[in-house]
Amino acid sequence: MRPEAGLCFAASFAPALLDPARGTPEVVTGPHGKGASRRYDVYRNNVTVSLIDALAAVYPAVQRITGAEFFRAMARFHVRSNPPTSPLLFEYGHSFPQFIEAYEHAQTMPWLADVARIERAWLDGYHARDAAPLSAASLSSIAPERLAEIVLTPHPAMRIVRSPFAALTIFAANRDEAPSARIDASIAEDALITRPDFEVAVRHLPPGGAVFACCLASGQPLGEAAGAALEAAADFDIATNIAGLIAAGAFTSHALGDAR
Amino acid sequence: MSTVIEPTRPAAMPLRFSTPIGGVAGTSFKPEHLPDILEAGPRRGFFEVHAENYMGDGGPPHRALEAIRRDHPLSLHGVCMSIGGPRPLDKAHLARFRGLVARYQPALVSEHLAWSTHETSFYNDLLPLPYTEATLACVCDHIDQMQEAIRRPLLLENPSTYVAFRDSSMRETEFIRAVAERTGCGLLLDVNNVFVSSTNQGYSALDYLADFPLSRVGEIHLAGHAEQADDEGDLLLIDSHDGPVADAVWKLYQIVIRRRGAVPTLIEWDSKIPAWPVLQAEALAAQAILDRHQSAAPEGERHAA
Ligand SMILES: [Fe+2]
Numbered sequence: 001m002r003p004e005a006g007l008c009f010a011a012s013f014a015p016a017l018l019d020p021a022r023g024t025p026e027v028v029t030g031p032h033g034k035g036a037s038r039r040y041d042v043y044r045n046n047v048t049v050s051l052i053d054a055l056a057a058v059y060p061a062v063q064r065i066t067g068a069e070f071f072r073a074m075a076r077f078h079v080r081s082n083p084p085t086s087p088l089l090f091e092y093g094h095s096f097p098q099f100i101e102a103y104e105h106a107q108t109m110p111w112l113a114d115v116a117r118i119e120r121a122w123l124d125g126y127h128a129r130d131a132a133p134l135s136a137a138s139l140s141s142i143a144p145e146r147l148a149e150i151v152l153t154p155h156p157a158m159r160i161v162r163s164p165f166a167a168l169t170i171f172a173a174n175r176d177e178a179p180s181a182r183i184d185a186s187i188a189e190d191a192l193i194t195r196p197d198f199e200v201a202v203r204h205l206p207p208g209g210a211v212f213a214c215c216l217a218s219g220q221p222l223g224e225a226a227g228a229a230l231e232a233a234a235d236f237d238i239a240t241n242i243a244g245l246i247a248a249g250a251f252t253s254h255a256l257g258d259a260r
Numbered sequence: 261m262s263t264v265i266e267p268t269r270p271a272a273m274p275l276r277f278s279t280p281i282g283g284v285a286g287t288s289f290k291p292e293h294l295p296d297i298l299e300a301g302p303r304r305g306f307f308e309v310h311a312e313n314y315m316g317d318g319g320p321p322h323r324a325l326e327a328i329r330r331d332h333p334l335s336l337h338g339v340c341m342s343i344g345g346p347r348p349l350d351k352a353h354l355a356r357f358r359g360l361v362a363r364y365q366p367a368l369v370s371e372h373l374a375w376s377t378h379e380t381s382f383y384n385d386l387l388p389l390p391y392t393e394a395t396l397a398c399v400c401d402h403i404d405q406m407q408e409a410i411r412r413p414l415l416l417e418n419p420s421t422y423v424a425f426r427d428s429s430m431r432e433t434e435f436i437r438a439v440a441e442r443t444g445c446g447l448l449l450d451v452n453n454v455f456v457s458s459t460n461q462g463y464s465a466l467d468y469l470a471d472f473p474l475s476r477v478g479e480i481h482l483a484g485h486a487e488q489a490d491d492e493g494d495l496l497l498i499d500s501h502d503g504p505v506a507d508a509v510w511k512l513y514q515i516v517i518r519r520r521g522a523v524p525t526l527i528e529w530d531s532k533i534p535a536w537p538v539l540q541a542e543a544l545a546a547q548a549i550l551d552r553h554q555s556a557a558p559e560g561e562r563h564a565a
Pocket residue numbers: 417450453481528
């Protein structure tokens with residue numbers, strides 16, 4: 001049996017950590033009758049600042065775009081309303097892009113949430129399970145008339161982010177030290193994130209490419225995926241797209257749909 | 261006939277050093293130092309990592325850790341197990357921790373006398389607990405579970421604290437001694453934490469050390485701290501790990517090593533991280549103190565009173 005009596009200290013201590021409106025918990029004190037307000041504030045500060053820092057580590061381009069002061073104010077709201085639920089901080093902030101989308105003071109930067117989505121996908125790819133990517137050569141053994149039937153297994157690090165804005169160009173310009181040319185934010189972009197070996201790569205997908213890659217990643221055969229891509233973009237070129245995805249390391253293996 | 265297929269897991273890394281590793285000084289491992297460390301080649305010492313940073317499925321963090329671990333003993337330092345909290349341990353987190361121990365075969369494995377998770381929230385800080393019979397039973401239960409999972413003794417670290425609990429009924433040293441006796445765990449003595457807590461709680465660091473079960477200490481931490489003020493305007497020390505070890509902490513360290521003999525000692529430096537040579541110089545300073553006491557047999561805690 002677990003003793004439950006005398007174990008409610010955490011329930012008393014925790015709520016004020018992320019809520020400045022609450023006073024210092026009654027259960028704590030300073031030594032020799034001293035006050036505990038500034039002492040407890042050390043914990044409030046440690047928690048809040050370290051979690052804001054955690055978001056800044058996941059979203060460096062967003063912070064560079066907004067400036068540190070804006071970012072930290074925005075992150076503080078998010079930390080207080082959505083503290084992490086996992087002790088793995090590199091998993092924190094999956095709901096931050098959605099938060100940015102609704103954040104009043106970020107409305108003048110409608111592409112900011114999608115830049116954040118690319119950064120989140122970048123970190124997911126970075127920590128994803130290691131796997132050898134599918135080589136172009138391994139597809140050459142398949143009879144051309146059966147190519148439409150093949151099904152590809154997505155690489156664990158592969159992610160796709162679609163944006164009605166130039167989120168990828170903005171992301172790249174703010175992850176890179178080099179100054180960039182003026183960006184027309186209104187051009188829609190689709191990003192492919194892969195990590196075939198130990199470096200995360202982010203690429204532009206051509207028109208139809210995101211639909212194609214998403215269909216393949218969800219297990220649709222190549223022929224069906226190409227059909228959907230052609231519907232999305234009439235000039236979709238299947239050969240270039242499949243070669244591009246494989247060269248990027250987007251898949252780990254292939255199978256013939258019928259053979260299974 | 262059915263076959264059970266085990267999920268493939270990375271093979272354990274072979275040991276290339278003898279255990280226990282003895283009186284060597286190590287440093288926190290920071291990925292930005294990797295090129296410098298690899299270029300310098302194998303050196304005497306060890307590296308300590310926060311376990312949670314290597315709980316991802318794959319990618320560059322594991323490659324860096326493998327490179328470090330190939331030539332050096334590793335210390336796996338857990339930060340988020342929430343051993344001191346009233347909630348049952350997170351089974352998934354325990355499984356991840358066990359997996360890291362099995363894969364990297366660390367020379368040292370440690371966790372904190374603190375908590376960081378409550379209900380569904382993870383607070384990312386080492387939060388304090390009252391020292392009572394109830395919390396003692398709970399902490400012992402959690403350490404039993406951890407030691408069962410990793411199949412080896414754990415080193416439990418004394419905390420830095422800023423507040424006290426009104427209903428504590430034991431001194432921290434009493435509490436820690438009881439935990440070690442009941443669970444058989446070893447102890448990680450953070451000398452900076454002793455200095456920080458004794459200043460903040462108004463007791464003598466020397467009395468604390470005299471009361472601490474030194475014979476169970478399997479690792480020592482040294483780190484820098486920062487200064488603030490409490491409600492009354494008196495000095496309040498913050499365990500910041502962002503600078504060199506303070507002179508007063510070096511003095512306490514020498515007292516501990518004189519009594520205990522040489523034990524693995526870590527320079528913890530986790531923010532405002534300096535260039536590798538600066539961190540290495542701190543470790544060399546600790547190594548010089550250790551080397552003066554390498555042959556000295558530990559006096560044991562009977563002289564500590
Ligand atoms: Fe420590």
